[in-house]
Amino acid sequence: MLLGYSRQSYYQGIKYIQQKAFESDIIIEKVLRYSKHQKRLGTRKLLEEMQYFLFEHQIKIGRDALFNMLSANHLLVRKRKRRIQTTNSYHWLRKYPNLIREFVPTAPNQLWVSDITYWKINTGEHLYISFITDAYSHKIVGYQVAETMEAIESIHALQMALSALGAESL
Numbered sequence: 001m002l003l004g005y006s007r008q009s010y011y012q013g014i015k016y017i018q019q020k021a022f023e024s025d026i027i028i029e030k031v032l033r034y035s036k037h038q039k040r041l042g043t044r045k046l047l048e049e050m051q052y053f054l055f056e057h058q059i060k061i062g063r064d065a066l067f068n069m070l071s072a073n074h075l076l077v078r079k080r081k082r083r084i085q086t087t088n089s090y091h092w093l094r095k096y097p098n099l100i101r102e103f104v105p106t107a108p109n110q111l112w113v114s115d116i117t118y119w120k121i122n123t124g125e126h127l128y129i130s131f132i133t134d135a136y137s138h139k140i141v142g143y144q145v146a147e148t149m150e151a152i153e154s155i156h157a158l159q160m161a162l163s164a165l166g167a168e169s170l
Helices: 007-037 043-049 051-056 063-072 151-169
Strands: 112-120 126-134 140-146
Touching: 007 043, 007 063, 043 051, 043 063, 112 151, 126 151, 140 151
Parallel strands: none
Antiparallel strands: 112 126, 126 140
16 A cells, blocks of 8 residues: 555556546547537537437536536637727717816706617617717606618707707796
8 A cells, every 4th residue: 555545546546537538538529520510519509419429438527527628628619709889089070079078967957968879680780779868867858769870860859858848847
């Protein structure tokens, strides 16, 4: 008995490590074959697809062990970076100064701010939403949803806000 392990235990441990390395090589080879045809197949779906193969080869592996194995071999599917489209402020058109930088509203309807955002719909097209928001209460006082980003759509949102302002004063 050396270091508290019997000779049999020592050789069983070596055999176990070799068996797991062999199973790992088989699994990695199968994963590489799958990834040739389905490059973005995630680990959970991959494990589901490989169930028959694993059963056939009498390999038992769980989801977390497969994640660890794929991670160690740099085979996990990387998340795609979401490309965010924002306003391009570096253009040749005139940029107006911020006239309200120091102004802090103390009551509703002293300052309105406007913004246009877009929403991607199922058809792949965009809907554009123009908002008029009260800077004091953060309440949306006017809006317009349109298929184009024309100025008239923002004017409709402003008209809604103005008509709501007229109704409040009555």
